[in-house]
Amino acid sequence: MSVVALDAAWLAAHPLRLPEGEVDKNARGTVMAVGGSLIAPGAIRLAAEAALRAGAGKVRIGGPAPLAHHLAMAVPEAGVLGLPVSKGGDLTAGGLGALRESLGRCDTLVMGPGMGNPKGVRSLVKALLGEARDGMSLVLDAAAISCSGxxxxxxxxxxxxxxMTPHHGEMAALLRCAEEDVAADDETTARDAAQSFGAVIVLKSARTVVAAPDGTTLRYEGGGVGLATGGSGDVLAGIAGGLLSRGHDPLAAAAWAVWLHGEAGRKLAREIGPIGFLARELLTEVPGLMASLEG
Known part of the structure; x- marks a missing residue:
């Protein structure tokens, strides 16, 4: 099956839509971002802000209870729900009850950024997958992928x-294979995983493959080596969540997220340098890039 370039021509044929008429924040969708740990609480902050930058109307964060106040101050535009953590600092399934009400009112669930040990969070991920209501879209990232085999x-x-937004290591954990096998044929790996899980797969690397369950496969040639930095993937997951909450279909949301993330990296590489820019600096580039090609 042929692979299509994820470029300006593809984006023009699958444009983002600006809200029209009298639109309030509810009409632009609500994202629930669940993740973080005592070791990496900032990851879920990056994903939450990225969802807002991609146009989500509202965002709520489910993060570690001991740091809920700090998350609320870091993202004042979002509501924050403190969730219980294990002795190791990871979120636990004990937070499911607190999340139920929020899940009933959100359009998209982003799960995984900053979560710790995949074995430790598997019970929460499994429970949330079972709780997600009909019509809700989901983004699985990081540990939420590694524990989902x-x-x-x-x-x-x-x-x-x-x-699902795995890098090669997370894809190897998901499929229980060697990372070298993923790299050897990333297009086939992504396509097979998309069909097996019935999900859109964003297989991240220097060149990113986006594959849909129907076999559609796109390739983005990359935003540069500078994107290989801590927090970059959390931003990508949040952008995808924001676009899904606005009503875009999963393939379009994933493809646009990859392009926006990559082009933000290219822009910062020109302005700052090929490496050394920070994941949080990608955030402010997203709205302008989105506007440049919105339909």
Whole structure:
């Protein structure tokens, strides 16, 4: 099956839509971003702000209870729900009850940024996959991917509304194979995983592959080596979540997220240098890039 370039021509054929008429924040969708740990609380902050920068109307963060106040101050535009953590600082399934009400009012669930040990968070990820209501879209990132190898049926039950954003190591953990095998044929790996899990797969690397369950496969040639930095993937996941909340289909949301993330990296590489810019600096580039090609 052929691979299509994710470029300006593809984006023009699948344009983003600006809200029209009298639109309040609810009409632009609500994202629930669940993740973080006592070791990496900032990851879920990056994902939450990225969702807002991509145009989500409202964002709520589910993060470690001991740091909930700090997250609320870091992202004052978002509501924050403090969730229990284990002795190791990871979120636990004990937070499911507190999350239920918020899940019932959100359009998109972003899960995984900053979560710790995949084995430690698997019970929460499994529970949230089972709780997500009909019509809700989901983005799985980081540890939420690595622990999902045996959760394929739960993921597929969401009818193609799931976007998964693994790098090669996370894909290897998901498929229980060697990372070298993923790299050897990334296009086939992404396509097979998309069909197996019934999800859109964003296989991240220097060149990123986006594959849909129907076999559609896109390739983005990359935003540069500077994107290989801590927090970069959290921003990508949040952008995808924001676009999904606005009503874009999973393939379009994933592809646009990859392009916006990559082009933000290219822009910062020109302005700052090829390496050394920070993941949080990608955030302010997203609205302008989005506006430059919105339909």
């Amino acid at each position: 045996k959760l394929g049926r739960l993921i597929a039950d969401h009818g193609g509304r799931v976007v």
